[in-house]
Amino acid sequence: MEVRARAPGKIILSGEHAVVHGSTAVAASIDLYTYVSLRFPTESENDGTLKLQLKDMALEFSWPIGRIKLALPGLGSPLCSTPTSCSPESIKSIATLVEEQNVPEAKTGLASGMSAFLWLYTSIHGYKPATVVVTSELPLGSGLGSSAALCVSLSAALLALSDFVSLDLSHQGWLMFGESELELVNKWAFEGEKIIHGRPSGIDNTVSTYGNMIKFKSGSLTRIKSNMPLKMLITNTKVGRNTKALVAGVSERTVRHPDAMGAVFNAVDSISKELSTIIQSPAPNDLSITEKEEKIEELMEMNQGLLQCMGVSHASIETVLRTTLKYKLTSKLTGAGGGGCVLTLLPTLLSRTVIDKVIAELESYGFHCLTAGIGGNGLEICFDGSS
Numbered sequence: 001m002e003v004r005a006r007a008p009g010k011i012i013l014s015g016e017h018a019v020v021h022g023s024t025a026v027a028a029s030i031d032l033y034t035y036v037s038l039r040f041p042t043e044s045e046n047d048g049t050l051k052l053q054l055k056d057m058a059l060e061f062s063w064p065i066g067r068i069k070l071a072l073p074g075l076g077s078p079l080c081s082t083p084t085s086c087s088p089e090s091i092k093s094i095a096t097l098v099e100e101q102n103v104p105e106a107k108t109g110l111a112s113g114m115s116a117f118l119w120l121y122t123s124i125h126g127y128k129p130a131t132v133v134v135t136s137e138l139p140l141g142s143g144l145g146s147s148a149a150l151c152v153s154l155s156a157a158l159l160a161l162s163d164f165v166s167l168d169l170s171h172q173g174w175l176m177f178g179e180s181e182l183e184l185v186n187k188w189a190f191e192g193e194k195i196i197h198g199r200p201s202g203i204d205n206t207v208s209t210y211g212n213m214i215k216f217k218s219g220s221l222t223r224i225k226s227n228m229p230l231k232m233l234i235t236n237t238k239v240g241r242n243t244k245a246l247v248a249g250v251s252e253r254t255v256r257h258p259d260a261m262g263a264v265f266n267a268v269d270s271i272s273k274e275l276s277t278i279i280q281s282p283a284p285n286d287l288s289i290t291e292k293e294e295k296i297e298e299l300m301e302m303n304q305g306l307l308q309c310m311g312v313s314h315a316s317i318e319t320v321l322r323t324t325l326k327y328k329l330t331s332k333l334t335g336a337g338g339g340g341c342v343l344t345l346l347p348t349l350l351s352r353t354v355i356d357k358v359i360a361e362l363e364s365y366g367f368h369c370l371t372a373g374i375g376g377n378g379l380e381i382c383f384d385g386s387s
């Protein structure tokens with residue numbers, strides 16, 4: 001029996017970082033996915049190992065089950081169905097298991113993803129041999145939520161073949177989980193994100209699990225129904241960065257300047273609330289689409305200024321801002337910043353010629369531009385191997 005799961009990446013329209021400190025944020029899924037397949041070996045295939053294949057990178061890691069038992073003794077049997085946090089001791093043991101693999105020097109960033117994999121796998125399936133294959137359409141470490149898409153798709157595939165959920169295994173094609181399964185997946189994925197991010201807000205795993213557009217504050221989500229077309233250009237500066245370090249940097253600044261940073265987070269909270277009101281306001285109402293777009297642009301500009309105050313902008317991001325401004329377009333970073341991706345609002349009346357010109361100029365600096373569909377499906381799974 002094999003199961004495949006796919007979970008989308010995301011863009012944060014407003015409120016990244018501040019959301020970690022209790023402010024409201026608005027995020028939407030994008031139509032770029034991470035896929036995870038899980039298969040248990042037949043008796044003749046069983047070589048007593050747990051394998052992780054990262055297909056896009058042509059990497060394969062393999063752990064003898066005996067070695068995992070030694071490093072992580074005492075995993076419950078029967079296993080616990082409630083998501084549990086990885087203790088500092090288990091984090092250390094898992095780090096040792098990861099270090100024993102030959103992770104190429106240029107790919108050491110994968111170590112945290114591999115650790116999340118080992119924690120989620122052993123927590124849900126214990127000491128059981130299996131092969132897990134991961135592929136992704138998302139750039140890793142660029143602010144589009146690849147870590148959350150990995151944790152969500154992985155948790156879903158693991159749970160789909162566990163005793164903790166019951167599903168219609170004969171269903172053909174992609175299938176959505178029910179509400180209680182989604183909640184369970186989201187909780188496990190959050191535990192995985194904790195290993196990768198240190199202190200995640202939970203917005204990335206939540207929007208990847210549920211899809212569409214959400215408003216998120218202090219761990220709880222409100223679904224948003226957009227009442228206007230929203231088209232964003234996504235520019236990947238290709239400057240690598242690490243969410244965990246950036247999130248920690250903002251927390252350190254908050255400790256140094258609690259009042260000033262508190263005011264910044266409050267301002268972001270107001271921006272996100274206003275943004276979600278505009279996006280949801282019925283059309284046509286007293287505001288035309290163009291007026292709504294102008295308001296959104298102003299809010300994006302203000303949010304970007306506050307992200308700069310938090311210390312998470314970057315020279316490459318500033319180059320994107322300056323370049324798009326030449327075409328009277330507004331941009332803000334998305335995700336953790338420090339490089340990574342930048343969003344630019346593409347107003348409905350903007351001509352294709354201008355879009356092509358701005359893309360050409362951005363790409364002449366070595367950046368990569370893409371336009372992704374916003375607000376599509378969240379997590380889905382498939383049992384028939386045809387999708």
Ligand SMILES: Nc1ncnc2c1ncn2[C@@H]1O[C@H](COP(=O)(O)OP(=O)(O)O)[C@@H](O)[C@H]1O
Pocket residue numbers: 034054109110111112113114134135136139140141142143144145146147148150196197241242243244335336
């Ligand atoms: N498909 C994948 N395979 C392996 N690890 C992954 C994958 N996707 C994400 N990761 C892990 O997540 C990390 C990137 O997460 P993060 O720094 O939060 O950036 P983002 O979530 O914006 O892509 C990678 O360095 C890796 O450890």
Ligand SMILES: C[C@@](O)(CCOP(=O)(O)O)CC(=O)O
Pocket residue numbers: 015016017018019020142143144145146147197199200201202203204243247334335336337
């Ligand atoms: C910076 C933050 O708000 C979003 C991080 O997103 P990403 O990992 O850069 O895609 C952190 C969080 O909310 O957990």
Ligand SMILES: [Mg+2]
Pocket residue numbers: 145146147148197204243
């Ligand atoms: Mg991430």
